[in-house]
Amino acid sequence: MKLRMRLALTTVAVAIPVALCMAWIHRAVEARALETALSEYALAHMLSGGRERCEAAPESWSSEPRGPPPPGEWKEPGPRPLPEWRSGGPPPLPPGGGGPGGPGGPRPPRGTRLFAYDSELSARNPAAPRLDASLVEAMRRGQDVASLSSGFGMQEPRRILVRMPWGSGPCAFVLVHWPERFGPREKFPSIPLEFWLFPSVLALAGVLFALGPVVGRLRQLTREVRTFVGSAYQGSITLRGNDEISELARAFDEAGHEVRAQMELKEKREQTLRSFLENTTHDVMIPLTVLQGHLAELQQRAARGETVEDSVVAAASQEAHYMAALIHNLGAAARLEAGEPSVQRAPVDLNALVERCIGRHRPIARGQGVQLDYAVPEAPVRVIGDDTLIEQAVSNVIYNAVRYNTRGGHVAVVLERLPSNTFRLRVVDDGPGIPENELPHVVERRVRGDAARTRGPGGHGLGLNIAWRVSVLHDWRLQLGPSEYGGLQVDFLGELPPPS
Incomplete structure (x- = not known):
């Protein structure tokens, strides 16, 4: 209805x-x-x-009553107050003095x-x-x-x-x-x-x-x-007035925009997943094929009873490290593209984070013949951010410094607290470095310097790009420049939270 x-x-x-x-x-x-x-x-x-x-x-x-009744129905007079009979004296006669049925007196209906x-x-x-x-x-x-x-x-x-x-x-x-007065049917x-x-x-x-x-x-x-x-919740609903109908229209408008935001977030996540799968399929297959070749060679040598060369084992190990770094970078890229909902913010101890990164990359540096050292202050340096993303960004910079260095080279990671409640985390190497005209572009995805044309995580443009995006996400600055030792220096600069 x-x-x-x-x-x-x-x-x-x-x-x-x-x-x-x-x-x-x-x-x-x-x-x-x-x-x-x-x-x-x-x-x-x-x-x-x-x-x-x-x-x-x-x-x-x-x-x-005597005399004929008046024509038509009995017309009741208007309400009048009852006479006060007990106040003394007889009440007056009706107007006209004619008595019942007389002129001017009330005349009841026939049969009264x-x-x-x-x-x-x-x-x-x-x-x-x-x-x-x-x-x-x-x-x-x-x-x-x-x-x-x-x-x-x-x-x-x-x-x-x-x-x-x-x-x-x-x-x-x-x-x-x-x-x-009424008939039998008119009760x-x-x-x-x-x-x-x-x-x-x-x-x-x-x-x-x-x-x-x-x-x-x-x-x-x-x-x-x-x-x-x-229209898939595009546009808006007309809001007019300040009553219940306008409140209903406002609720529909807000619900539509919320649905639209959820749809966009879902589409973005689906696009991120598709991009992740595409990158994973393409980027992992190459090192996996190379690793399979090395393992096949090792199996053939073992079957013939020949001595296994250290270079073949080292090459297989490098491919395994490369695939691990690549998969970590692809996961970090997917989280960054998903946006703020996937980022967790909590206190992060940078001293412990640097020590974990050094422990993870020392075996790789040892295999490359590169010396890896670090220095952190005695008092812990704590920031607010996503521990996993920050560690992945620092690991990418350290891995690039080790990967593209020469045998007998050096890499140093230095964490220091600066005045004005800020910090700086430096990764310095004495490798071949990157020409200054290429430095502004190396943080772009799928871009790398001419001096590093060999395969590696940085070769796919993910390593430094992730480090730069993590820095932007945490309101930090990522600076790249030539080091005083001839290689590359990468600095993470940011503010520390106020002391509690």
Whole structure:
């Protein structure tokens, strides 16, 4: 069911009880006014000669209005206050002085009769109706007028018992008996049209008028959301106003942008995975093939009982080290391309990190005939960052310095704390180095210097590129330049966290 129809039906459902309540109040006021008018009629009738006739023949007395009733239905007079009969003196006659049925007096409908009861609420006329217990109880409580309706409170009173001012004798109480006005099929009074139709129509029109802009905005929001979804969450949803509908639109807009960000992140990760697999397949197959060749040669020599040459074992070992470094670099590159969500930040002890890198590369340096040394301060130098990525970046620089050095060369790793709460980690070698005109480009991926054309992790442009990207990720600076010993010097420069 549409929102407009639902609210319209709700309005009608609310308007009907309100109309019924108003009609009930209207009928109750009418009944009260009728009770007042009929009680005044009975009192006026008794004061204008009815008492004498009643007391003269109480066994047969009953009265009904004389003269023809007015044309049309009985028109009840408006509500008037009850007379104060006990304040002394008889009440005044109705206006016009004509008594019952006279000019100016109230004229009850045809069939209304009066019956008399004594001070004990007993009637000497056998035709008098038996008093209802509620009427008797009301008179005994001292009420001057009591009424009894033939139906619900919305109907007019059918019997009204009135206390006479004299309070004694066979005519101390008078019952006004009013016959049923409704037919056998009309058990409930009709509700005036203005009490239910007009309020319902006005309320319905007001709801429809107020809901028009709301429904229009909801339909516009529905169209924009469908377009938003169909465009893969590109663009945005119109935000207008500061109500619940604008909050719903804002929630859709924020959810769409969040979904778009997640989709972009997923696409980026898928692209990273595809690139990693492509690089791994291409870059690993070459050294793996070379390693297989060396191992096949070693197997053939062993089968023939020949002596295994140290150069063949060293070459196989170098290929194994190369593949290990390459796979580590590919993993680090994948993490860097995945972005910030894959980077873990925690305190990192650079002293321990340098010692781990030296321990990992000393066997390689020993096989190359290169001397590898290091120096760290006594107090630990700690930074905030990703321990694995930082260690991979430093390892790449050390591996390149060892790999591209000459036999009998030297490599030194020096960590030092600088003034202004900064640090510097230097990797210095005395190898062939890189020409200065090539230094700005060696950090680019798949770029290496002319002096290092042999295969190695740096030959694929990953080693220094990863070191540079890790430095940028941690807000450090990576500086490359010629060392004072003729080789290459690579410096990691960064700020230390404030002391806690």
